[in-house]
Amino acid sequence: MKRASFLLPVATLAALLLVADSAKARDRGADGEFSKRTSRHFVLYQDVDIDRTSGFRGSRRFEQQTLEVLEAAYDQLAEKLGLRPERPITVVVYDPGVFDARFGGLFRFPAAGFYGDSIHLRGDTVVTDRLVAVLHHEFVHAALHDAAPTLVVPAWLNEGIAEWFEARALGKRQLAAEEKSWLRDRAEKGQLYSLAELSTPNLGHLEPAAARAAYLQSYAFVDFLVRRHGERRLREALADFLRTRKLERSMQRSYRDSLPDLEARFREDL
Numbered sequence: 001m002k003r004a005s006f007l008l009p010v011a012t013l014a015a016l017l018l019v020a021d022s023a024k025a026r027d028r029g030a031d032g033e034f035s036k037r038t039s040r041h042f043v044l045y046q047d048v049d050i051d052r053t054s055g056f057r058g059s060r061r062f063e064q065q066t067l068e069v070l071e072a073a074y075d076q077l078a079e080k081l082g083l084r085p086e087r088p089i090t091v092v093v094y095d096p097g098v099f100d101a102r103f104g105g106l107f108r109f110p111a112a113g114f115y116g117d118s119i120h121l122r123g124d125t126v127v128t129d130r131l132v133a134v135l136h137h138e139f140v141h142a143a144l145h146d147a148a149p150t151l152v153v154p155a156w157l158n159e160g161i162a163e164w165f166e167a168r169a170l171g172k173r174q175l176a177a178e179e180k181s182w183l184r185d186r187a188e189k190g191q192l193y194s195l196a197e198l199s200t201p202n203l204g205h206l207e208p209a210a211a212r213a214a215y216l217q218s219y220a221f222v223d224f225l226v227r228r229h230g231e232r233r234l235r236e237a238l239a240d241f242l243r244t245r246k247l248e249r250s251m252q253r254s255y256r257d258s259l260p261d262l263e264a265r266f267r268e269d270l
């Protein structure tokens, strides 16, 4: 099953870290001492239980590679969507066992990471494709939050861009054939979500199957917008929305089409 990643409101995060603190006494796996390493735009804290410091599977290499992936994500997001966070972004990488013990029970589906005031990740001992994807995904949430900290971004836009950006990072140019047919099937059964239903601040409340559908549909809609109208329009709409906080009007300006009309054309496109 795909390990979803998502974002949490800061208030939820505060409550969650409180739980994490009380859980601290119980979990042992990594040593609980986070090593810190910085790059141009990121501050990385890492506590994965990696046996050695140096060498191919050493912790130093892991930290350097993780920061390289993040810096590449920074450049990519700046180029694609014009988002360039100015304050350094904190990224905390937990040992998988520690992450599951602290945060696992708090989500309704297995989580690979989440964004609150910083990026929290279920780590690995080497930089896998999965980790690359989650780093890109959570960075989108961090960048949007940095651009407009008090703005509530609808889940379809926030998660849709995050899913789209992580797919691009792995070289995926569009929805996979099985993803398309799965969505088409849901459309035929009248089971697609409306954009209004996907406009909650996050999707963390959904059951696993519902969450999978909601994430995929959000991604599919952003994919549709980019495929049909290019990255530039999305970049313009996003910049306008972050400035004016009026999404419907920003979409209308960039796409010369209302959000309900774009939604209708997305459904036809399926």
Ligand SMILES: [Zn+2]
Binding pocket: 005, 006, 007, 137, 141, 158, 159, 162
């Ligand atoms: Zn997310």
